[in-house]
Amino acid sequence: MKFARLIWANMARGKVRTTLTIGSYAVALFLFGLLGAIQTAFNQGVEVAGADRLVARNKISLIMPLPVSYKERILQLPGVKCVTYATWFGGKYQDDKNFFPQFAIDTGTWLETYPEYEVPAAEWSAFLADREGCVIGRGTAEKYGFKVGDRVPIIATIFGGVWEFNVDGIYTGRRQEDDVTQFWFHGAYLEERRQWGKGMVGWYIVKVDSPDRAVSVSKAIDRRFANSSWETKTETESAFASGFVKQMGNIKLLILVIGGVVFFTLLLVTGNTMAMSVRERTGEIAVLKTIGFSGRTVLWLVLAESLAYAAQGGIIGLAAVKLYTLRGDPTGGMLPLFYLSGGRMALGLAVALLLGAAAGVIPAALAMRLRIVEALRRV
Amino acid sequence: MGPAIPIPYTLRSLRSRWRSNLVAVAGIAGVVAVFIAMLAMAKGFQATLVESGSPKNAIIMRGGASTEMESVVTKEELRVISDAPQVARDAKNRAMASGEVVVITAFKHKASGSDALGQVRGVTPMALEVHDGVRVALGRFLNPGTAELVAGRNASEMYEGLKLGDRPRFGGLTWTVVGILDAKGSAYDSEVWADNAVLNQTYKRPLDIFSSVTVRLAEPSSLKSFKAALAADPRLTVSVQRENEYYASQSRMMTALIKVLGFLVAGVMGVGAVFGAFNTMYLAVSARSREIATLRALGFGPASVVAAFLLESLLLAFAGGVVGCAAAMPLNGVTTSTLNFQSFSQIAFAFRITPGLMAEGVAFALFMGFWGGLLPSLRAARLRVAQALREL
Numbered sequence: 222m223k224f225a226r227l228i229w230a231n232m233a234r235g236k237v238r239t240t241l242t243i244g245s246y247a248v249a250l251f252l253f254g255l256l257g258a259i260q261t262a263f264n265q266g267v268e269v270a271g272a273d274r275l276v277a278r279n280k281i282s283l284i285m286p287l288p289v290s291y292k293e294r295i296l297q298l299p300g301v302k303c304v305t306y307a308t309w310f311g312g313k314y315q316d317d318k319n320f321f322p323q324f325a326i327d328t329g330t331w332l333e334t335y336p337e338y339e340v341p342a343a344e345w346s347a348f349l350a351d352r353e354g355c356v357i358g359r360g361t362a363e364k365y366g367f368k369v370g371d372r373v374p375i376i377a378t379i380f381g382g383v384w385e386f387n388v389d390g391i392y393t394g395r396r397q398e399d400d401v402t403q404f405w406f407h408g409a410y411l412e413e414r415r416q417w418g419k420g421m422v423g424w425y426i427v428k429v430d431s432p433d434r435a436v437s438v439s440k441a442i443d444r445r446f447a448n449s450s451w452e453t454k455t456e457t458e459s460a461f462a463s464g465f466v467k468q469m470g471n472i473k474l475l476i477l478v479i480g481g482v483v484f485f486t487l488l489l490v491t492g493n494t495m496a497m498s499v500r501e502r503t504g505e506i507a508v509l510k511t512i513g514f515s516g517r518t519v520l521w522l523v524l525a526e527s528l529a530y531a532a533q534g535g536i537i538g539l540a541a542v543k544l545y546t547l548r549g550d551p552t553g554g555m556l557p558l559f560y561l562s563g564g565r566m567a568l569g570l571a572v573a574l575l576l577g578a579a580a581g582v583i584p585a586a587l588a589m590r591l592r593i594v595e596a597l598r599r600v
Numbered sequence: 601m602g603p604a605i606p607i608p609y610t611l612r613s614l615r616s617r618w619r620s621n622l623v624a625v626a627g628i629a630g631v632v633a634v635f636i637a638m639l640a641m642a643k644g645f646q647a648t649l650v651e652s653g654s655p656k657n658a659i660i661m662r663g664g665a666s667t668e669m670e671s672v673v674t675k676e677e678l679r680v681i682s683d684a685p686q687v688a689r690d691a692k693n694r695a696m697a698s699g700e701v702v703v704i705t706a707f708k709h710k711a712s713g714s715d716a717l718g719q720v721r722g723v724t725p726m727a728l729e730v731h732d733g734v735r736v737a738l739g740r741f742l743n744p745g746t747a748e749l750v751a752g753r754n755a756s757e758m759y760e761g762l763k764l765g766d767r768p769r770f771g772g773l774t775w776t777v778v779g780i781l782d783a784k785g786s787a788y789d790s791e792v793w794a795d796n797a798v799l800n801q802t803y804k805r806p807l808d809i810f811s812s813v814t815v816r817l818a819e820p821s822s823l824k825s826f827k828a829a830l831a832a833d834p835r836l837t838v839s840v841q842r843e844n845e846y847y848a849s850q851s852r853m854m855t856a857l858i859k860v861l862g863f864l865v866a867g868v869m870g871v872g873a874v875f876g877a878f879n880t881m882y883l884a885v886s887a888r889s890r891e892i893a894t895l896r897a898l899g900f901g902p903a904s905v906v907a908a909f910l911l912e913s914l915l916l917a918f919a920g921g922v923v924g925c926a927a928a929m930p931l932n933g934v935t936t937s938t939l940n941f942q943s944f945s946q947i948a949f950a951f952r953i954t955p956g957l958m959a960e961g962v963a964f965a966l967f968m969g970f971w972g973g974l975l976p977s978l979r980a981a982r983l984r985v986a987q988a989l990r991e992l
């Protein structure tokens with residue numbers, strides 16, 4: 222640490238070059254954070270999935286419904302703690318572009334199954350008492366300016382007509398990664414107003430006693446309804462969600478492959494810069510060695526400088542990308558879970574330091590091996 | 601401004617510093633390759649959907665529905681629509697109106713090994729007449745009223761059990777694949793076609809409903825009067841769109857997603873590459889201060905020096921752009937697939953690298969080269985001649 226000032230002085234000497242090197246790291250780490258947020262967004266669902274929750278849907282296809290009577294029948298199976306259901310409403314608000322998912326839910330059991338969602342008790346009881354009520358996620362509410370007490374018209378693309386709802390509550394997620402873009406309303410209201418498909422619901426969410434029983438319970442559910450006219454396919458919530466992620470497949474992979482390319486390029490650029498600055502300082506390093514600095518100390522001096530660039534650039538880049546992700550989804554609704562976790566930021570900083578070490582190691586080794594006589598003769 | 605610095609001088613100085621120049625070229629090439637790949641993906645996806653629709657056709661859905669899956673059209677409505685004078689008639693004087701049922705089902709996706717949502721379209725033989733871009737490439741078309749399937753070329757490749765002669769099971773029925781469709785790379789290539797009545801039965805839908813009706817217009821220009829005629833008919837509450845416009849709107853979300861992410865990533869990388877070019881040029885300038893001073897002393901003006909260094913930077917960027925194009929080129933025509941949010945089903949599409957896209961890539965490279973080279977060359981021009989020459 223006693224050489225901190227020396228390192229600092231070296232860095233401050235070539236201001237443009239220092240700025241550029243730090244800037245390169247900042248850009249790379251910004252990209253790292255961005256790719257991380259994109260990956261999280263594509264993986265939504267999988268990361269928030271409850272290990273003790275199963276999704277039971279129609280075996281033929283997700284778009285096909287299941288009878289509402291299945292709720293009681295699933296509840297009778299051993300290992301099942303609670304059961305709730307939802308139906309995809311598929312409405313739009315004003316315009317095609319304003320997309321957020323709307324679910325007609327079983328209000329009595331919904332929050333019990335999804336404890337990660339929080340609604341103020343007063344708002345929730347107002348919702349229960351209001352047949353045309355709805356509860357909206359904070360994200361969607363903020364985006365469209367919905368407030369408790371508003372009346373929101375939703376154009377029903379599947380069921381037809383314009384349905385108006387009273388906003389009775391705003392829900393939030395306990396965790397940062399929880400989806401706060403949903404719109405919930407009474408399944409009973411849908412049942413009352415729909416003109417076809419009465420007595421059917423979209424899918425069931427089943428909570429089991431313990432995650433260990435997830436597989437056996439899902440098999441039991443499918444067995445229960447096998448050979449009926451509405452067969453089910455039950456899987457854990459994370460398997461259900463990762464099924465969708467896998468379908469996005471190639472696009473995600475492509476975006477993430479880029480990350481590797483960029484780091485490689487960055488390594489070349491910064492390695493080059495460090496090599497240049499060491500070459501320029503050949504004389505100085507020779508002098509340092511002449512006055513008694515050991516080869517190892519010189520090695521550490523160069524490495525420390527390289528690491529200092531990496532650390533500063535990394536912090537700047539990560540701070541910038543964090544600020545960027547706080548602004549929310551850049552695609553306007555398609556990636557509701559666009560955020561950067563603390564773990565990923567820590568990983569980013571570690572990667573930056575690793576890059577710094579890698580970029581500095583060859584120039585540092587050159588400086589260590591520098592032979593004084595030869596170096597001084599060159600000057 | 602004094603005489604221009606000869607171009608061979610610029611070329612030679614590029615060669616003499618090839619190592620650091622190579623780094624700059626590689627950086628720019630990487631950015632350009634990514635830029636082109638992302639846009640080629642967005643373009644390919646969009647083209648796949650846009651080319652599915654024909655400007656000669658109109659698609660009719662229930663009013664308010666934005667995709668076929670959300671829409672319901674009854675047999676009665678189909679009859680009314682078919683009677684409209686704007687609908688073309690085929691050689692046998694039948695109205696060229698195809699009522700179609702659209703559902704999705706889970707197929708086993710070969711590449712990921714898991715279930716993927718595939719679109720199944722219930723049709724009658726009229727579908728082949730109306731969708732004239734689709735033809736049976738292998739085998740034969742399905743017989744009405746049977747559990748026979750014809751699979752699109754990409755669907756047959758993408759999913760297990762959809763080869764000619766295979767007998768896949770879904771929806772409680774065992775089907776037979778009797779033909780493979782070729783739809784020239786459009787969205788129909790990702791679909792599986794079945795008989796509409798059988799499909800309705802399997803999916804426990806009422807037997808006399810469709811999801812949409814596609815008609816061939818007698819005159820492509822008659823869409824407006826066709827629309828007006830249907831809107832005026834009290835028996836119908838439907839929306840009419842030109843088919844290619846409908847398909848273009850189906851690609852909107854996914855194309856926007858790819859583009860936003862692509863531009864974001866390429867933009868950030870671009871900033872990085874400008875830094876790289878900046879660094880290279882800056883080093884070039886500071887290492888050559890004596891040389892620059894000599895040029896100035898010989899009578900080359902500051903503007904010529906700026907021009908020479910900018911040229912150097914632009915040449916580096918151009919080389920990077922060309923290498924980037926070449927690196928992205930193997931992607932052209934590669935078929936991949938993703939889930940289209942709007943139709944909620946897998947769609948296969950091919951990367952499409954057009955000359956225009958490559959030109960955009962090179963232009964992007966030159967843009968980076970210009971900004972990367974500008975400040976260092978200004979610095980070169982401001983160099984104090986006497987001082988630089990003294991610094992031996």
